[in-house]
Amino acid sequence: MFVYFSLWAFFCFSFSFFYNLSTEVRAHEHNKEDVYELSESREVNVYSYRQPQLIEPIINAFTEKTGIKVRTIFASKGLIERVAAEGRNSPADLLLTVDISRLMKGMQMGVSQKVRSPVLEANIPKQFRNGDGYWFALSLRARVIYASRMRVPQNTITYSELSNPEWKGRVCTRSGQHSYSLGLISSVIAHEGVDKTRQWLRAVRGNLARKPSGNDRNQIKSIFSGECDIALGNTYYMGLMEIAKKDTGQRKWAKSVKILFPDANGRGTHVNVSGMFMVKDAPHPKSALKLMEFLSSEEAQRIYSGVNFEYPVNQNINPSPRVRNWGELKADKLPLDHISKHHRTASELVDEVGFDEGPY
Ligand SMILES: [Fe+2]
Secondary structure, three states: OHHHHHHHHHHHEEEEEEEEHHHHHHHHHHHHHHHHHHHHEEEEEEEOOOOOOHHHOOOOHHHHHOOOEEEEEEEOOOOHHHHHHHHHHOOOOOOEOOOOHHHHHHHHHOOOOOOHHHHHHHHOOOHHEEOOOOOEEEEEEEEEEEEEEEOOOOOOOOOHHOOOOHHOOEEOOOOOOHHHHHHHHHHHHHHHHHHHHHHHHHHHHHEEOOOOOOHHHHHHHHHHHHOEEEEEEEEHHHHHHHOOOHOOHHHHHHHHHHHHEOOOOOEEEEEEEEEEEEOOOOOOOHHHHHHHHHOOOOHHHHHHHOOOOOOOOOOOOOOOOOOOOOOOOOEEEOOHHHHHHOOOHHHHHHOOOOOHHOOO
């Protein structure tokens, strides 16, 4: 009897030993998977055309929340070309940039990859992301008209009106070949066709106060100094000038100017974007996707609008109070993919009409 009992006890012990062992093995295998996933998710490398003072607060918030380390390289030029040259050896996971033309360039050069994410699709309206997931916008930047508070009584305007004779010698702008100008001209082509855009551009050239030059802030300065009465520019420069250091004079210049949202009662104001894409051979695609989703989240979007006075792409977030003060933005509804197809034609038209040579 004792022998039977011993055999039974030995059998039970052995079974439980081997069962536990095999469970441990399974658990270990599972842990191995976790470890793999963790090591993939520990870091992400970002190439950014956007400046550190805007990106760093957002990235710090991401690292604090997820523990994922972010390495960032900042440069104002050549990052897409660098990723292309590095090819499969590129350490870059994610590229951050301003301007639709650069987002399109990444796609056309085969540097970006398709990303499908229900989070990104929920946070970013369709017109502000590529249909196949090759790029996603993160913030909107309206191309508005700065107008002298003293010399321009009207509070509404259209882009088309810029060609009217009443503005003769009163319009300032930066170069027609700058990507901000080309974005706007592309949208005019998308709405009005090439011939009408050519006529319009010729007439606007005739209304210029001087040769196109300087950046958007310089146009505001030119209105302040009386050189012109209206100018084209992006909204956020007003915000940046309103909070500029007192001794730079920028606050004074900004005070002399109001913002008119062109075509607010019609097709809507032209907006360009800042945005992102995942690099084709991203070494850390999972962590890169986490960062992309975070950048579109309400938390990050609030930082975008608060720090740089841009419009959040996530429609659950309001623009900052300073931005709301300028009036309501009704953005052109045409998808940016559609507008940016005309970039090359826009650039050719600028040359053809001699826009950058200034008034006739
Ligand atoms: Fe800018």
